[in-house]
Amino acid sequence: MNAKVLLFLLLPTSLFAQGFAGLGLTADGFSTPAPNYDFTFPEDHGPHPDYRIEWWYLTANMTSTDGTEYGLQWTLFRTALAPEAGEGWSAPQLWLGHAAVTTTDDHFTSERFARGGIGQAGVTADPFEAWIDDWTLSGDWSDLRMTASGAEFAYDITMTAEGPLIFHGQDGYSVKSAEGQASYYYSQPFLSLDGTLTLPEGDVAVAGQAWIDREWSSQPLSDNQTGWDWFSLSFDTGDKLMGFRLRQTEGSYYTSATWISADGTTESFADGAFDAQPLNKYQSPGAQVPTQWRVTLPERDVDITVEAINPNAWMPLSVPYWEGPIRIEGSHQGRGYLEMTGYE
Amino acid sequence: MTRTVFTALLSHWRRNPLQLFTLLAGLALATALWSGVQAINAEARASYGAAAATLGEGQFNQLVSDTGGPIPQSTYIALRRAGWQVSPVLEGRINGQRLVGLDPLTAPGGLGPVTLGEGAELDAFLGGAGQVFGTPATLEALSGIEAELILSPDVAPATALTDIGVAQRLLQREGEVDRLIVAQIQPVGRPALDDIAPGLSRQVAQGGSDIGRLTDSFHLNLTAFGLLSFAVGIFIVNGAIGLAFEQRRPVIRTLRALGVPLRRLMVLIAAELLVLSLVAGTIGVALGYVIAALLLPDVAATLRGLYGADVAGTLQLRASWWVTGMCVAVGGTLLAASGAFLALARMPLLAAGQARAMAVAAGQTARVQAGVACALLLLSLILGFTADGLVGGFVFLGAMLVGASLALPLILDHVLRFGQRLSKRATSQWFWADTRQQLPGLSLALMALLLAMAANVGVSTMVSSFRLTFVAFLDQRLSAELYVSTEDAAQTATFLNYAEGKVNAILPIRSVEIAVRDLPTELFAGRDHSTYRDNWVMLDASAAPWDDVHSGESIMINEQLSRRADLNIGDVVQVQARAYSVSGIYGDYGNPIGQALIAEGEFDALFPNVDTTRFGLRLPQNEVSDFVAAMERDINLPASATINQANIKAFSLSIFDRTFTVTGALNVLTLAVAGFAILMSLLTLATMRVPQLAPVWAVGMTRQRIGRLELARAVLLAALTSLLALPLGLMLAWALLAIVNVAAFGWKLPMFLFAFEYLKLFGFGLLAALLAALWPSYRLARTPPSDLLKVFANER
């Protein structure tokens, strides 16, 4: 087995990993999230090396001038071998980057690995910059710039915030299971973007909306949770909805959602309020996944179907999963992103 | 029915245990030689493979510093941040072991400690005291270093793998890397290398490890041996099966007459052969393992000494090796039995019982055989003039060997006919005529002898030619009497101060790795001294090559670089900003990579940062040991920092002697196999000989006389065959040296002849035939008169 794959399977990176016994039950000196955390910025945009895992996760829905739809992903994961920052090659912080561009016909992906402590990858809070190799996400969170490249694609995007940061769960304390596993979780879903996609057929100027998720934890999953389906939905009304369901070994699942009004006010919904039911099974390049869903949140009169713009948006990386842009129809219309992990 | 028939078939072996033994032994011997040689090759290749996989030299392009020094780690980070997908490697030596530091996160897939399997503590590998992976011998040498030692048999011998951070700490080279592996897939829109790291240049992947390519010449010898001995072995098995079928003809007829259908009989005989070949294959593979285990230490020493290739001295059992060994045994049996099988299938029920001579070649068959032999020999003649490249060389070899084998019985027949015409006396006339009559039955065994002898002549010539060339080459290149290495600039200064005036000349040796036309090349600084002018032998040169070099306008290159980069005298070689014309091409045997030499002044200007730490000293040979002792006493330069030229040469010669041990052992084994083939054929013929000899006995020749003539007949045939094998073997050697060698390794070896060696081989060939014929002729000489009489009584 490739050492790299092994690395990310054996280590507790594992919101992606599926049901490793004992995972998340002990924290080995790592800090664990607690309610009533007092977020401070820009510090909390930076890394939290005393937590086991952390990510900066950006997805975007875009269109070119001729109306063609695109999606993109820029993700930087941090995973810690020990709860300290460290210096040089022996620093116990490892970094993993995923980037993708999805068109209606193609899905381009790339992956990067790096050690912390030598400057190849990292995040600084002030001024804010997150990078791995030549991929960057930087700016003051009012204005941000993002670049990434792979063997067949590259992009260079600028973004402007048009709304506040959003805190999920209980003021940013997001519970992930009935047993109480939790993470810190905030988002910036109000980004408008402009930029250029470099694709095999040439450069494409695009405009659209982006959504950043920030999350960190040390014990993210309960040991009976096998994967998750995560939705970030932007309705044409300007309202937004984040919802996920964590699938459990016995077939049940745990849901959570945040309703984000156009003005930035939020309402969190505990387990059971939000629901998502798969409507199909599609043989994507890596696994059978549902690429059509019925999503409901009765409290907000949401009853919609979402469908992948490109059902082949499989991420064939060291940790494989499905991630791609979706269209929304039904009680609400709009665009969004869907991520599905733990399908084999 | 099946069981009954099977019992009847197997009961034959119970009543003829000697025959069973010869069949099993022949097959086992053939399998053993083949799989033994394969085991040695596989073991060595696995070692090179492990080294290449560790270091990525074969598959990936590399970035190295122009000046030959280390690359700052900051340059690595700068390249990564510019999008270049490169991975750092740091190398050094600790306790004589090569320590290689890699970054497992960025190394291209498949590189690095591949056994970093389940249970390996990745955080322990990546941080803390770190982990070092190596073979038991490597780890023993490294005991005491500050890291956890992890046993890993897949790591190349004398090499230890660790994280690059750990390597930097253990080698005390923080912040440095030696080279960067360039991943095959790179992102779009990446800036040019010169914009990010102007001091680095790219080395193109070599497509297979250098060591592997270099040592292929050695493995070629072994493989040729293995293949030929297997071919010889198949002749034996063919003989043994032929004998068994011959003897069981009446039984097979009876079985069919009693109502066993032919198809079932064939299936059962095939099953019987399958069982026997599996048994023999198992014995053979086990024997092959023993052969390989006995020879491997010599092979490993040879490879290490000749090529610097580290090969584990102990053998690992590989499943693939067992499987191929068994396949070879079974496949070989089927191949050898196919003739007898076809004969059985076509044999009419009623004719089956008649004892008849084995496959006496009918006139038409002989004509076809002659035609094919002529066509093949003609093809090889044409290829001999036109072939270049590996494939051409091997087709040439194949056509020549097969053609010669097919022609052998016809040539022998003509020689014997000529002998018959010359002879006057009745006995000798009968002797020649009877020998001709035996020829068809013995021809397969004689072909085996021909191939074995030719292989021995060819490979001996190749190895011995290589030895002569290489030793002469060492004399040229190791012309200084003493070599000294210093550790740092201070010690260099002390040494130079001290040695100045005490010796006849001090010749600094300086080199740097560069790329010439994208080929890795070692560039040396040459001082203007008679040592070089007098000793170096040029394969091609301008009118005054050394003057041209020292004028600062020219460069000399080795043969490998000349052939690979297609550089000839007068062509221009670019080294950084300077252009040099090639003024000389010299032989550089045993070197895997390109080499070049420019004037010392030019070198200093281009590579000011390369320290001089090695020197060749010219002084009278008898003063060397005193001088070494004096240096140790006066300036504290240890004897271990000096190399005595005489010692190197002695070492090189001892390595060649190891090579000869291996070659010699294989010589004896192949001849033994050929002798066995002759024995089997004679035993087969012996059953048919009695009726042929009975009339001669009846008319008054004693049985002892008949036995002696039988012996003489075998030796005569072996001698004629061995004589024919000599030119064939020389052609084989020529093809290996002049065609295959050039294509595979980039240099041509001159061919030398070794008359005494051939005489010895000839003697061995006769001895093998004599030993093989001893028992059958003894048995003939002791045939009871009653058996001879029965011939007349039984005749219908």
Add this chain to the structure above:
Amino acid sequence: MLLSARGITKTFDTADGPFQVLRGVDLTLEAGETLALTGESGSGKSTLLHLIGGLDTPDAGEILIDDLDIAQMDDTARAALRCGAVSVVFQQFNLIPSLTVADNIAFQARLSGRHDAHWAAELADQMGLAPQLRKYPEQLSGGQQQRVAIARALAPKPKLVLADEPTGNLDEATATSVLDLMLELVADTGAGLLMVTHSDRLAARMSRRVHLARGQIA
């Protein structure tokens, strides 16, 4: 009718061109009947026996054994016939040298799955082979070897026994005793016997006699 052969022809290729050995031979044999087939050397009597035994195939004609035409059978079917319904006793004995006498006697019956240990023992006893059962064929005299071959042929209780000069390799006294034993046992089993011989004396012991000359029944 146990055996009925009609219009059998057979031609061999020889160095001097094709030679027609059999030129339309007709022959019948009832169960329990013993028939001598006599003729000069080269008259084709052995060839005819081989054809009836399914060891060779005729160029034309039919050979019915129990109303089955063996000329139309393939090799496998004819082989099955040989190890069961029809047994052949050869002049050259054709024993299997690597098997003991006991195994040789039982061999053909085992092949056809008709082995009967009592019957085999009785045959050995009657043939006077009881003391030789553990020996190998090469340790026996010619007469003993032929008795083993006859016992082997009778062990499967065949309907038809074909014998090709069964006593040709034996001296006269031995030949007589072997023939006596064979006739006695064939009579016991009720089989038909077709024996090729060139001896008038032996032919006279059979219930009927036909003579083959120039490829035809005279």
